[in-house]
Amino acid sequence: MARLDNKVAIITGAGRGMGASHARRFIKEGAKVTLTDVNEVAIRELAEELGDNARYTVQDVTKAEDWRRAVEETETAFGDVTVLVNNAGILGPIAKTADLDEDDYLKVCAINQHSQFLGMKAVIPSMQRAGTGSIVNILSLAVCGPTTDSRALGLRGQQVRDPGDDEGDRPGARARQHSRELRAPRPHQHADDG
Ligand SMILES: NC(=O)c1ccc[n+]([C@@H]2O[C@H](COP(=O)([O-])OP(=O)(O)OC[C@H]3O[C@@H](n4cnc5c(N)ncnc54)[C@H](O)[C@@H]3O)[C@@H](O)[C@H]2O)c1
Structure with missing residues (x-):
């Protein structure tokens, strides 16, 4: 049996x-x-290549109506949706915050972030009917820390510090440090500490 048999x-x-x-x-x-x-x-070309278990729906992920249609068409063809991979995303323009156009910023937010809310909202009723579901929201480490090259994706932390040469200024550095800290064994930890 394959790992994703019966998944839609x-x-x-x-x-x-x-x-x-x-x-x-x-x-x-x-x-x-x-x-x-x-x-x-x-x-269309990829669906043809992948065969009968693949189909396609043209969808702009920023549009709630497109989400409704994608879910309805999937349910009709394959049954209740049990997996959503919110993968669509764009890098957006690279500019300093003060120079970044508001419409460009809002476009990145709509495609990379708001779409994930719309997607989850659209598929959850289907997953509830199925009694199971997995949602994978993909984003970039650029949202986790300051960047010196200033893309809209990482606005939250960017340009607050002066560009420097220490690791803390590089994209994703804080997330990598946090991840290292989580993986590192804690001193005095015993097997039954939980
Ligand atoms: N590639 C990387 O190194 C990397 C690193 C970190 C995060 N990510 C994230 O992974 C995801 C995929 O990255 P990728 O490099 O494969 O991207 P990509 O640019 O190769 O592909 C993105 C796809 O999304 C589609 N798309 C864009 N806007 C859309 C919209 N409004 N509605 C529906 N589809 C739309 C594009 O047509 C394209 O086919 C993105 O969310 C990205 O932020 C990628």
Whole structure:
């Protein structure tokens, strides 16, 4: 039995890159998959390549109506949705905060963040009917710490410090440090400390 037998997935941004890679692996592992993207040609060609367990819906992830349609079409073709991979995302322009255009900033927020809320809201009723569900929200380490190259994605921490040469200024450095701290064994920890 393959690891994803009986799973019904929606994978956004599946036209290329990581989304296409996720879709190939999901199909190999036995899932039925709806590929979505704004790039119709790319998802049509990939769905044809992947065979009967793959289908596609053209979808702009920032539009609630597109989410409703993607879920309805998936349910009709494959049954209740049990996996959502919120993968679609853009890098956005690279500019200092003071120079960043507000519309560009809002576009990154809409595609990378708000879309994930819309997606979860749209699939949860289907998952509740199925009695199971997994939601994978993909984002970038750029949202976790300050960056000196200032993309909208990492606005939360950027440009507060002067650009410097210590590791704390590099993209993702805080997240990497946090991750190292979590992995490091705690002194005086005993097996039954929990
Ligand atoms: N590639 C990396 O190194 C990396 C690193 C960190 C995080 N990520 C995240 O992983 C995800 C995928 O990255 P990638 O490099 O494969 O991206 P990519 O640019 O190769 O592919 C993104 C896909 O999303 C689609 N898309 C864009 N806007 C859309 C919209 N409004 N509605 C629907 N689809 C839309 C594009 O058409 C494209 O097919 C993104 O969320 C990205 O932020 C990637």
